[in-house]
Amino acid sequence: MKQVVVVGAGYVGLTTGAVLAYLGHRVKVLDVDPARVEDLKRGKLPFFEPHLQELISLSQARLAFTSQYEEAIPTAEVIFIAVGTPSGPDGAPDLSQARSAALGIGRHLGEGFTVVVNKSTVPVGSGNYVEAMVRRAFWEAHGQEPRAYAVVSNPEFLREGQAVYDSLYPDRIVVGAEDKRALEVMRELYEPILEQSFAPPPFLPRPERMGAVPFITTDLASAELIKYGANAFLAMKISFINELAALAERVGADIREVARGIGLDSRIGPRFLQAGLGWGGSCFPKDTLALVAMGEEYGIPMPLVRAAREVNFLQRQRVVDKLLGELKTLKGRTIALLGLAFKPHTDDLRESPALELAVLLLGRGAFVRAHDPMALTRAQSEVSLPLEYAKTPEDLLRGVDAVVLATDWPEYRTWPWESLRGLMRVPLVMDARNHLDRDRLVAAGYRYLGIGVPSLGVLNKEGIPGSK
Numbered sequence: 001m002k003q004v005v006v007v008g009a010g011y012v013g014l015t016t017g018a019v020l021a022y023l024g025h026r027v028k029v030l031d032v033d034p035a036r037v038e039d040l041k042r043g044k045l046p047f048f049e050p051h052l053q054e055l056i057s058l059s060q061a062r063l064a065f066t067s068q069y070e071e072a073i074p075t076a077e078v079i080f081i082a083v084g085t086p087s088g089p090d091g092a093p094d095l096s097q098a099r100s101a102a103l104g105i106g107r108h109l110g111e112g113f114t115v116v117v118n119k120s121t122v123p124v125g126s127g128n129y130v131e132a133m134v135r136r137a138f139w140e141a142h143g144q145e146p147r148a149y150a151v152v153s154n155p156e157f158l159r160e161g162q163a164v165y166d167s168l169y170p171d172r173i174v175v176g177a178e179d180k181r182a183l184e185v186m187r188e189l190y191e192p193i194l195e196q197s198f199a200p201p202p203f204l205p206r207p208e209r210m211g212a213v214p215f216i217t218t219d220l221a222s223a224e225l226i227k228y229g230a231n232a233f234l235a236m237k238i239s240f241i242n243e244l245a246a247l248a249e250r251v252g253a254d255i256r257e258v259a260r261g262i263g264l265d266s267r268i269g270p271r272f273l274q275a276g277l278g279w280g281g282s283c284f285p286k287d288t289l290a291l292v293a294m295g296e297e298y299g300i301p302m303p304l305v306r307a308a309r310e311v312n313f314l315q316r317q318r319v320v321d322k323l324l325g326e327l328k329t330l331k332g333r334t335i336a337l338l339g340l341a342f343k344p345h346t347d348d349l350r351e352s353p354a355l356e357l358a359v360l361l362l363g364r365g366a367f368v369r370a371h372d373p374m375a376l377t378r379a380q381s382e383v384s385l386p387l388e389y390a391k392t393p394e395d396l397l398r399g400v401d402a403v404v405l406a407t408d409w410p411e412y413r414t415w416p417w418e419s420l421r422g423l424m425r426v427p428l429v430m431d432a433r434n435h436l437d438r439d440r441l442v443a444a445g446y447r448y449l450g451i452g453v454p455s456l457g458v459l460n461k462e463g464i465p466g467s468k
């Protein structure tokens with residue numbers, strides 16, 4: 001059992017803290033926002049993440065929240081830095097939060113051997129930067145070198161919406177460190193996960209065939225680059241299938257079949273080959289941009305990563321073009337958006353493809369009315385676009401000229417599409433995630449468009465209102 005502090009109560013920090021407490025460690029989650037800490041003490045989470053609330057309840061006895069470095073740091077054996085690293089104006093991550101965390105840690109570092117763990121996604125070389133900041137702050141506070149501490153890099157690979165699952169049952173754990181003792185501390189900390197020796201929580205059973213988890217130990221720079229490499233590769237994989245989807249449409253192929261045929265090659269793998277509106281979220285856009293910026297800094301142009309980004313942002317435009325192909329003009333039309341979150345099972349709107357699409361539609365003079373099963377409240381307070389919001393399928397679809405599915409929430413498949421058709425001015429469905437049951441929709445009288453799949457169904461013979 002270790003004394004752990006996690007600095008930063010965001011997705012990564014809170015999940016990491018809750019999971020480590022669940023495994024038996026004593027964890028303090030530190031956030032500089034006192035209001036957030038007060039909420040957490042009362043059991044209120046700042047965002048929705050499946051199973052996190054339940055895990056926190058199960059681990060309550062070992063989990064505390066604070067906004068004071070001096071209270072948490074001196075007795076800690078392992079301190080995670082899990083603060084935000086948003087993109088700065090030049091694309092490189094803004095490290096100001098990581099810097100102030102390192103300074104706060106340095107000022108209050110205790111007597112015993114302490115491992116400072118960089119979990120935030122930071123450019124290669126940041127481990128050394130954090131180490132320097134901790135050392136400097138300790139020196140300023142105490143007038144001497146800190147006795148015993150080491151900085152390690154331990155990138156996270158959590159998907160939002162599945163963060164607890166991914167933490168308990170990871171594909172691998174990566175730790176970069178120069179200090180052998182620090183590696184040992186990290187191995188001990190993660191032992192229940194590495195050995196899969198913990199009792200699974202009732203709501204997240206251990207997957208069948210889950211074996212021991214590989215523990216990848218490496219130098220700091222490699223660990224930092226593994227994180228960027230993994231995210232950029234996944235982003236590239238999605239952009240690749242989206243690029244191929246455009247060609248599939250032209251030649252009359254079905255990208256879902258193509259993806260299946262490609263993905264069954266074990267060298268490629270079936271996941272992250274879902275064509276659609278492209279990727280968004282808090283990681284892929286920021287990390288690919290950071291990788292390009294890092295390449296620039298070191299004179300490596302990174303054309304593949306740049307292209308993955310271009311293809312991705314073009315994908316939203318392709319959806320607009322497809323709507324224009326059917327409706328001729330978007331001026332004055334009302335377009336319904338199914339989904340606002342950047343992916344299902346989260347209310348996170350950061351870099352959401354749905355919102356980027358909304359910007360393009362509004363720019364074309366359309367009205368945009370949006371629905372999301374979870375992100376509506378958040379959108380109302382965080383999004384500054386002139387969107388209309390609808391809470392029910394009926395309110396969303398009444399009088400609209402098309403509906404675009406932007407986020408693949410499972411419940412959209414089970415909407416009563418047959419009875420909803422009559423509400424729409426034009427029964428046109430643009431399924432930008434290839435998620436809906438197209439045969440069912442066509443049978444119900446819709447015109448159906450997808451991404452990289454044949455368009456099906458016809459609109460009424462008299463023509464589309466407003467297209468002449």
Ligand code: UDX
Binds near residue numbers: 160234278281284343
């Ligand atoms: C990602 C990484 O998966 C995770 O390992 C990393 O640590 C953080 O970034 P996340 O951003 O939560 O996780 O979401 P993810 O499930 O990876 O999806 C990212 C985006 O790609 C979403 O907008 C999703 O809709 C899109 N996507 C995903 C596709 O368009 N097609 C796919 O096949 C898969």
